[in-house]
Amino acid sequence: MHAFYDPMRTYEDNLAHGPFAVPVASTQVPAPSCSLWGVPVAAPFGVPAGPLVGAAACEAAFGAGFDVNVYKTVRTRAHAAHAFPNTLAVHVEGDLAPHTPMPLLADQEWRSARSISNSFGVPSSEPDVWQPDMARAVAAAAPGQMLVGSFQGTVGSGDGSVDAYVADHVLAARLVAQTGVPAMEMNLSCPNEGTGRLLCFDPDLVGRIARAVKEQVPDVPLVLKLAYFADQAALERLVVATDTVVDGYAAINTLPARLVDPAGRQALPGAGRQVAGVCGAAIRWAGLEMISRLAALRARRSSRVLLVGVGGVLSVADHLAYRAAGADAVMAATGAMMDPGLGRAVRAASAA
Secondary structure (H helix, E strand, O other), rough: OOOOOOOOHHHHHHHHHHHOOOOOOOOOOOOOOOEOOEEEEEOOOOOOOOOOOOOOHHHHHOOOOOOOOEEEEOOOOOOOOOOOOOOOOOEEOOOOOOOOOEEEEHHHHHHHHOOEEEOOOOEEEEHHHHHHHHHHHHHHOOOOOOOEEEEEEOOOOOOOOOOHHHHHHHHHHHHHHHHOOOOEEOOOOOOOOOOOOHHHOOOHHHHHHHHHHHHHHOOOOEEEEEEOOOHHHHHHHHHHOOOOOOOEEEEEEOOOEEEOOOOEEOOOOOOOOOOEEEEEHHHHHHHHHHHHHHHHHHHHOOOOOEEEEEOOOHHHHHHHHHHHHOOOEEEOHHHHHHHHOHHHHHHHHHHH
C-alpha cells in the first residue's frame, strides 16, 4: 500500500523524500502498442494525478512499468496541503452509490482496504520549484512512455474576477508547457476554494477557459479531468461546449462521502473536511459509466477526443473493462499504490 506514495507520512515528507517503497525497475520498455495524442506508448496504462507528487515518484512509476503517468496538479503559486492525514482506508460494502448509508468508517487498517480517501486540497509548490521538477519527470519517460502535466487555476487570483481566474488557468498551462510535457490535463474536478461546486459543472466557463488555454498553448494536447455527472443533460452541455476545442477527457476523480473514525468523530481534521473524496474499488461503477456515456457522445458527435478511464482500477480485468467501455487509456491510483506490479501485468495483457 506504500508504492509511490506512503499514506502514513505527510504530503510534505512524500514530496521531499519519497517514494519510500520503490519497485524494482523494468529492464526494458516493450515496443509501442498504440499512440496517445501522437506519442507512441508501450501500453496505454499508468497512474493519474494523485500519488505521483514529484519527479522521483514519476520515475519510480515509469520504472515499474506504468507507461502514461500524470504529475500531480500544480498551480501558478504555492498552495499548502490539507493537514495530515490525507489518505485513509475507507470501508464500504460494495459500491459507493447515492443510496449508500453514511457516514463511512475511515482508518489506517490498510490490509483490508480496497478504497481510500483523497483529501489533499490540491497543494502546489511555487513554479520556480515545480517547473524544473516536472521537466525532470518528463525526461524520465523512456521511448514508449509519456508524462502528462496536470494543472488548475486558483479562485481569487489577481483581482478576484472571472477574467483573472481564466487568466490564471492560461498562465498555469503556459508554465506547464514550458517543461516539455507532450500533453496537459486541466483539473476541473476538485472543489474550488470558496465554492461548493466543481468547475466541470459550469460548461460555459469551462468552454471559455479551454478556448483561452488552447489559443495560448495550441500545440500541446489538452485533456479535461472530470467528476461524475449524475445529470446526463449537464454532461452533454459540457461536451458540446468543449469537444471541438480540447483533445480528451479523463473521468473520474473521486466520489464524495462523509468519513468518521472508529469513535464516530470526523476522520480528517480541519474545517470543511467532514466530506472527502473517495477513490478505489467503491467508485469503479461511476468511472465505467462515465466512460461509456462519453464514448457514446463521442460517437454521436463524430468527435476525435481521446478518453482516459480512471476510478477503481485494481486489476487487469478492471483495465480491460474500461477499454471495453470505450477508454483509449486507463489509469490506476489506488490500484498502483496497492500493487506496483499492476503496470507490468497490464503490459503483458496488452501484448497478448
